[in-house]
Amino acid sequence: MLIDDRCRAHEKSEADLGRVSPPPPIGGCEVPIVEQYLPLIQAGMRVLEVGCGAWGLIRDRCAAVGAHYEGIDTVQEYFGVKSVATRFENLAELSFADDFFDLVIGNQTMEHWNEYGCRTDWGLYQCFRVCKPGGQVLLNVPIHYHGTRLFLLGDIDKIRDLFTPFSSAVTMESWGKDSGPIAPYYAHPNYSRLKNKSAYNLDIRSVKNRPLPTGYTNKGASSGWKATYLGNPKSYVMHRLLCKLGASSTNYPVPPDQLDRLKALIREQTQASRV
Structure with missing residues (x-):
């Protein structure tokens, strides 16, 4: 969404979210990615939003079309605005039953799971566990911006490998990787491994079309500074x-x-x- 080479999507992001957003394309792409999820939400569906925060776009779409919405988060308030969560719990201890939701959605959350005591692979297991066979898990993450190693360094192949035990239908779309005419955003210009690597968003969509694998645990999970140290x-x-x-x-x-x-x-x- 460009007008006079300015990213109007970034301005819309700040208006919709009610807070300062990261520079484009990171901040600007967040809203249009989630807006593309909305037509997938249909009447009678059950929808889970992981790390829902205070932004009510998914919840409001569910209400408008007659879908059932659930949202989880560990924080009750963001920037002075009450969370839209229906349950306050960690993804690591997700309390919903197996095969319960038609859609599981996570907006800019997967890169942080490890920091809150939930291993990334275990969090993904939980998402697919509660997703119905044939349902979809929709996650978007920033690359070369923050989060743990895979997301910070942009190891796309290893990110894809996390999904393949659960799905043979995984699609990944980069948003803002080629940012022109907007100037690229270098989040870590003084860190040698990211010196010339601009930040962008990655939209990951997958269908649960494989039996739920076994052997996943949250053993070894940590949080806070220790998670940052071990995960980067x-x-x-x-x-x-x-x-x-x-x-x-x-x-x-x-x-x-x-x-x-x-x-x-x-x-x-x-x-x-x-x-």
Whole structure:
């Protein structure tokens, strides 16, 4: 949605969500991706929104067409607005029955599951567990922006591999990867592994057409700083710590006058993650 080479979708995103959005194309593409899900919601369907937040677009579509809506989240309020969740629970302990929903939708949430004590593969298992055979799991995520390793580094093949045990019908569409005429957005210009990699959104759609596999557990899940440390490249963890110290992650090795401060910060964050 461009007018005079300006991303009007980004402006619409901020208006609809009622908060400041990341620069386009990350912020701008979020709303049109979800708007394309809406025609899939039909009367009589059961729809689950994972990490629903306070944005009521999916809920309102369900109400308009006569579909049953459920939303889960762990937070009761976003930017001063009450969550639309019908249940406050972690995806790791999803309480719905097997084969219950026609659609399972997650908007900019999958990249964060690991940070909240839910392994990414276990969270995906939960989504497919509650999805009916023939139903769809619709998830969109940012790439080269934030989240854990797969999403931060943009390992698309490994992201796809997470879905294939559950579905042989997986489609992925990039939004904003070739951003022109909008300038590309480099979220981490000082991190060497992402220096020339612009951020974009990835829309992942899959049909549950395989038997639910066995062997999935949430064993080894962590949260907070510990999840960030374990779920990302060590070079990125170092980059973040150096940024907190006001240093540049491109200055390797770490200058001696900053090394003691860096070690102290690592100890502080590690201790906090154990609380």
